[in-house]
Structures are given as structure tokens and as C-alpha cells.
Amino acid sequence: MTGIEITRRPARRSLLVSAVAGSVATTAAALGSPAGAMLCLAGIAVLVAGVATARHGLVDGGGLVAFLGVVFAATEGATAGPVVFGTAATVVAWDAGGNAVSLGRQLGNRVDSLRVEFLHAVAGAVVGLTTALVGLVLFRLGPTRQPVTTLFVLLLAAVLLVVALNR
Amino acid sequence: MSDGDRSDEPDGGDPESGRRPERSDGGADLEAAASGSDATASADESTAGESPESGAVSGGAATDVAAGRSAADEESEIDEGSAAGEAGATTVREMHLVSTNHWVGVATVSFLTAGLGVVLRSRPLFLAAVVGVGYLAYANATEAPEPSISVTRSVADPDPEPGDRVRVTVTVTNTGDEVLSDLRIVEQVPDAIAVVDGPARTATALRPGASVTFAYTVLARRGRFTFEGIDVIARNVSGSRERVLDLATAETTITCLPGLDATDTVPLQGLTSPYTGRVSTDSAGEGVEFASLREYHHGDALSRLDWNRYARDGELATMEFREERMATVVVLVELRRAAYLQVGEDGPHVADRSIDATRRLFNSLIATGDRVGVAALAPDDVWLAPGAGPTHQAEARRLLATHPALSPTPPSGRLYVPGYLKTLLSRLDDDAQIVFVSPVPDITSAYIARALHVRDHPVTVVSPDPTRTDTPGRTLAAAERSNRLASLRRAGIRVVDWEGDERLAEALERARRRWSA
Numbered sequence: 001m002t003g004i005e006i007t008r009r010p011a012r013r014s015l016l017v018s019a020v021a022g023s024v025a026t027t028a029a030a031l032g033s034p035a036g037a038m039l040c041l042a043g044i045a046v047l048v049a050g051v052a053t054a055r056h057g058l059v060d061g062g063g064l065v066a067f068l069g070v071v072f073a074a075t076e077g078a079t080a081g082p083v084v085f086g087t088a089a090t091v092v093a094w095d096a097g098g099n100a101v102s103l104g105r106q107l108g109n110r111v112d113s114l115r116v117e118f119l120h121a122v123a124g125a126v127v128g129l130t131t132a133l134v135g136l137v138l139f140r141l142g143p144t145r146q147p148v149t150t151l152f153v154l155l156l157a158a159v160l161l162v163v164a165l166n167r
Numbered sequence: 168m169s170d171g172d173r174s175d176e177p178d179g180g181d182p183e184s185g186r187r188p189e190r191s192d193g194g195a196d197l198e199a200a201a202s203g204s205d206a207t208a209s210a211d212e213s214t215a216g217e218s219p220e221s222g223a224v225s226g227g228a229a230t231d232v233a234a235g236r237s238a239a240d241e242e243s244e245i246d247e248g249s250a251a252g253e254a255g256a257t258t259v260r261e262m263h264l265v266s267t268n269h270w271v272g273v274a275t276v277s278f279l280t281a282g283l284g285v286v287l288r289s290r291p292l293f294l295a296a297v298v299g300v301g302y303l304a305y306a307n308a309t310e311a312p313e314p315s316i317s318v319t320r321s322v323a324d325p326d327p328e329p330g331d332r333v334r335v336t337v338t339v340t341n342t343g344d345e346v347l348s349d350l351r352i353v354e355q356v357p358d359a360i361a362v363v364d365g366p367a368r369t370a371t372a373l374r375p376g377a378s379v380t381f382a383y384t385v386l387a388r389r390g391r392f393t394f395e396g397i398d399v400i401a402r403n404v405s406g407s408r409e410r411v412l413d414l415a416t417a418e419t420t421i422t423c424l425p426g427l428d429a430t431d432t433v434p435l436q437g438l439t440s441p442y443t444g445r446v447s448t449d450s451a452g453e454g455v456e457f458a459s460l461r462e463y464h465h466g467d468a469l470s471r472l473d474w475n476r477y478a479r480d481g482e483l484a485t486m487e488f489r490e491e492r493m494a495t496v497v498v499l500v501e502l503r504r505a506a507y508l509q510v511g512e513d514g515p516h517v518a519d520r521s522i523d524a525t526r527r528l529f530n531s532l533i534a535t536g537d538r539v540g541v542a543a544l545a546p547d548d549v550w551l552a553p554g555a556g557p558t559h560q561a562e563a564r565r566l567l568a569t570h571p572a573l574s575p576t577p578p579s580g581r582l583y584v585p586g587y588l589k590t591l592l593s594r595l596d597d598d599a600q601i602v603f604v605s606p607v608p609d610i611t612s613a614y615i616a617r618a619l620h621v622r623d624h625p626v627t628v629v630s631p632d633p634t635r636t637d638t639p640g641r642t643l644a645a646a647e648r649s650n651r652l653a654s655l656r657r658a659g660i661r662v663v664d665w666e667g668d669e670r671l672a673e674a675l676e677r678a679r680r681r682w683s684a
Contacts, residue, residue: 004362060272071280074291083291087298091273098269099406103370106351106400113370116349123348123404124305131301135294151293152285155300159274162304 009054010104013114017121018051018100019044021093022066028086029069032078040069040086044093051097054104063094080139088128096121255317255340260396261413269406270306273299311408314350314401315343316373318416320394327387329425332363335385335394339369340378347373349402352381357392359575360385360421387423389522391569394419424568427560430527430671432535434679435494436600436625436661456489495538495553495598499591499619500525500573501605501612502545507577508606508633510667517633519575521604524629524671526567528602533560542591544605544615546580547572550594584611588618600625606633606648613651620660627661628652629674 022044030037043066050058070086078086099120103113277299284292316339323334337354341347354367365383373379395418402409460473463483473484500521508517525541532539533555540553541563549572551563567573595601601624605612620626630652634645652662661682665674 004364004366006366064276067276070295071283071292074289074295075287078291080291080294084294084298087295091298091302095269095406102267102269102406103351107353107368107370108366110366111368111370116351116370116372119348119372120404120406124302127301127305127405128298131298132294135297135301139290139294152281155281155293155296158300159277159303162300162307163274165307 004110006108007110008105009109010051010100011109011111011113012052014100014104014117015048015051017096017117018093019048021089021096021121021125022047025066025070025086025089025093028082028089029073029078031082032070032073032086033076036069036071036073036076036078038069039072040066040090043067043069043090047093047097051100051104054101056098056101059094059097059101063090063097066090066093080136084132084135085129088125088132091128092121092124095124255319255338255417257316257318257397257414257416259412260415262410264311264408264410267402267407267409270302273306274303277303306405306407309403309405309408311403311410312345312347312401313343313410314341314345314347314399314412316340316347316350316399316414317342318397318414320416320419322394322419322421325419325421327421327423329387329389329423331387331423332384333387333421334382335367335419336380336382337367337397338378338380339373339397341373341375344375346375347401348404349406350379351400351402352379353398353400354383355394355396355398356383356385357394359390360388360392385421387421388575389423389425389519389568390574391420391422394421422569424564425523425526427530427564428527430524430531430675433496433528433531433602433675434627434661434682435496435537436627455491458487458489460484460486493537494532494600495540495596496532496602497540497542497553497595497599498525498528498532498602498604499542499544501603501608502543502572502578503582503608503611504577505608505611506544506606508608510633510635516575517606517631518577520631521606522567522573524631524665525604526564527671528604528629529563529567530560532602533563539563540599541566542594543570543572544582544587545572546578546582549573552594553596553599584615588615592619592622592624595624597623601627603628604631605629606631607651607655608633608648610651613655616655616660617658620658625661627663628655629663629671630665632664632666 022040026037026040026044029040043062043064045062046065047059047062050056050060050062067087067090070083070090073086074083096117100113100117103111103117107113277296280292280299281296284290284296319338319340321336323336324331327333335354337352339350339352341350349370350373351370352368356362356367363384363386365381367381367383369379369381371379395415397414397416399412399414400409401412460476461484463472463485467485471486473486476482476484502518502521506518506521510517529539529541536555538553538555539559541549541551543549547570549566549570551559551566572578601616601619603612603616603619603626605616605628607613607616607628607630616626616628632648634641634648636642636645652664655662661678663674663678665671
């Protein structure tokens, strides 16, 4: 008559968000190059496996590989739209995966955490989509004469600002 | 019934998943009710009316409690009906703020991407880096919220029988004005009781005023258990920071008293009090069992004259019988740290068996009319002076079930044995005998038994056997214990060796046969 054990890994349903976001990323990469899509798919597979076994390392590694797939597609000549949305989808997949693993480790797989996970994923997706849209609009309407180096310096400044604000 | 269904399914969360969105909707209904929507309010009332008083089992009733509190004017009678004095206020015992390191690395990846974009003159890559910077800002923009929550806990049965399954329903309400976007709640179930169904934890998001209810089932066992806290982890929406809180809640107690079941008659030794009882003594007088004949003295009762002898040779003689007297017994249960032994990985705890045996012995001795007391060989003082009668029995029942020293967890302190013996001896009546319930885990137990025995308090050792013989080490431990028991027997102490799969009555009967032979 012993009590139930807590299985410290995410519930099966938690795989869903990562898998859906991951397939969006793969589709986006496929618009650029099939090889990039394959890389992306492999990364997502590792990521989902990481969620299933509650291993942060696998989730992070898989997310990075999936993103490399998107980057590869970009170098192969993918247009801005698929690359930007692919990036956002990859981040959402990785973010949702990491969140699911932390939930699984803290609460076990018998807790119904779908609501929290869904909320988290939606918030992440909204941020990604907004940034992507703003970026794209600026990309289309903005002064295209600027060399990329100038933009890079601006981006550097933005990052430093974000970091400095949080010190 | 739903318990059975749930435990059968490996994916046990399903029935709850169907309910949980309803609960959040319930929160929405609640707001509507507060703003005066008649339809919603009446629907709420009808639900509450259908739920029986003990309906906390369903989990729905507890939600109504929270609803009742917020919209108190509309459902005040429900509030009084089922809240039953449980204030929901919580106090923070411990809080710390930590970084989850969830977004660490995003900055690096964004930079590398941007750099690659510059090198390759690729604007799409550059835009991808912009997305990364957006996430970086998102991760750092918010801080983990400081949750202000109330917790209401109700148990289906605060006084269960041992082995009963008790449904515990917990309702957590966001009483602050911040949205708690990621709230992870872990109930602090008392150490000694097992959760047998439903996780005692949940994860949810709560708007101000909204509440979540979760329920789980524990298996009641002897003792008093207090639910008094809850662990909460509140994350910000991006999951970059989390606040870990240990909250003290209102106390909810389960008190589980075992029944009055006794064992067979306990064989006692010949030390007795002057009062009439059931232990046959060597002194002759009034009784049942024939002892001797003696010359008639003036004033002897006519019923005790040996009329056969008078008829034979005309001499008057008086028959004497063994006097049956009452015994004073102190049941001493060994609860030193060394006595907390477990049989195998999953077997019963031998301390639990000892306490159970103490209870049965006590009830049996009380039933046979002896004066019985209880003492525990434990760091904490446990002493119930010998007595008789129903009040005494009730007192002992409560003590054996709920005294903290008799809890199923081993004591932290150490016992100074000579000091304890001195105290015990000063408390014992001169005519008290000892029933020592102990697994005899080491030489100290044997020493205690002998020390009491030589000070004219005859000792009967009832020894639950915690040993096994499946490995050489365990066989050695079993042999050592058996040697200790043998040395006790040599010292004239009666020993009842109570094996693991044996009933106490059988062990006593086996020992009695050996002693009378």
C-alpha cells in the first residue's frame, strides 16, 4: 500500500506544442532549401526527444540544430519571410520544450499543465511574430541604401541597451 | 468510484483535464454573478444545492466555497455550509527569487547570426537576429510576480479509520491584483502519509480573483496529521525568473484512531495486586481452582467446608482455593531510533507493528480486568499510569494514536538509558509487571529488560521479528537477535518471538504452550 510515485518528466501532451511549432519551422526552412529543412527536422526530432525524456541539454541542442537549419536555408537563398518566421517558430518550439521540461521536473507527468504551457507558448509566439513583422516592414519600407554593417552596429547598440537596462 | 477509474488509467489526469477549463470558466461566471447576472447566479446556486454536504469529494463544492467568498452576499449560506472555519489566508514562511537561466544563450546566438548576416551580406539572416533581440527584450522585460493567494483546504473525512482513502481538496485563489501567468503549486503532504491517487500538485494561470481547485487522495494511517503548508512557484510570462515560496496555510488535521480490537488473553506472571482479578496466584484463599485443605477455623464459610471428609471421619476441614488476583501491567514499547527497522524494501515498519501490538495488548489486558499503563522507551516522555475503565481506555487509545513520539517517523533525539530506567522505576508501582514490546534490535534492549526484571518487575518480552534470512548479512543479524532472546530466556524472562507473518494471538498462544510445558 505505498503511494504513487512522481514521474519527473513532462506529460505526453506537452510534446504537442513543440512538435507543432517545430513543423512550422521545418516548413519555413523547406521554402529555402531541402537540406536546411532536413537539418531543421533533425533538430526538432532531438528537441522533442529531449522533452519526452526531460533533458534540458537535448532540448537546447535540438533547438540550436533546428535554428542552424533555418540559417542554412537562408544562406541557400531563402527569402526574408520564411527565414524570419522560421526563426520565430524555432524559438517557440525550443521555449515551449524547455518550459515543458521544467514543468515536468517540478510537478511530474500527472499534472494537467496544458493551460500554462499553451499560455506560455502563445506569449512567445506573439513576441516572435510581432518582432518578425516589425522587422519585415522596416526591411521593406526602410532605407535600403544603408549598408548591413551600419545595421549591425545599430543592433549591437540595441542589445547593449537591453542588457544595460537589466543590470 | 471515480477513484477506481482514475487509478486504473495510466494517463490519470484525463477526468481532471475535462474539469479544469470549467473551473476557470467558473471564475468567469463568478465575475458575471458578482456584477448581477441572474441567470449565472441561479445556475451556481442550483449546482451548490445539488452537491451533498460531504460533497467536497467532487471538488466542485470547494470551488463553490471560493465563489461564495468572493460573491459573499449572494451565496452566504453556502459559504457557511461548507467552508467550516477554514480561513484561506496564507503567510510567507520563506521566499526567494531565482533566475531560471531559460533564455541564456539567446543573446549569443542572435549575435552570431547577425555577424553571419554581415559576413554573408544576407538581410534575411540579419532580420532573424532582430527576432532574437526581440526575444531577449521579452525575456528581460518582466520580473516574477509576487503572488498573493489564499488557500482553502478541505478533507472529506477528518476522522477516518486506518486504511480509509481520504479525499483532500485544495482551492487556491489569486487575491492580489497581478495576473499570475505561470503558477506551480505543490501541496505539502505530511511525510508519513502516502498519496494514493491524483497528484497533490497543479499548474495553472490565475487572473486576479480567479481560483483553481485540485484534489488528491491520501491513505489514512494511525496518527494525527496536519496539512499546514503549500509550495508555490510563480514565474513571469517569459519564464526567465521565478519566485519560490513556502506558504503557511490554515491547518487542516486528519486524526486517525485505530479501533478497540484486542488480542487473545495475555499470559501474565505471578506478581499481582491485592485485588481480585484473573491471575491465579500461589496464595490460597477464595477462588476457583483447588489449592489445599486445612483445619477448620471458627468462622470459615460453610460453603468452603469439605463435607465429604466430614461424612467420612467426622472432622471439619476447610478447602482453600488459589486466589485470583488483579495484575498491574505496564506495556513498555521500544521506540528508540534503533527500533525503527523495516522488513525488506516495502515491508511493514517494525515500530508500527510494535505500536499496534501495544494497542492490542492494552485492550486485551483492560478487557480481562487488569490495571494497565503505557510507557514508551523513546526520547520524548510517554507515560500513562496504570488504570482501568473506559475513560482510561479512551485516553490510551488517543495517546497511542496521536502522541508525536509514537509517529511513524523515527525520533531525532537520543535516549539516555540509565536516566530513563531511573524515571521508569520511580513511576512503577511495587507490584507492576512489564510487558516489553521490542524487536530487541541491540544489546541495550536486552539490558533494559534484564534491569527491570532483576528489580522485581517481572518482564515478558513481546518481540516482533524484523529479521530476514535472504542474505548472509541478514542471516547474521537474525542469529544475533536470536542469541539476545536466548540470553533473556536464560535470565528467566519470558519471551514471545512474534514472527513477521504471524498473528499476535498465535505468537502468544505458541509461547503460552511452551511456558506451561
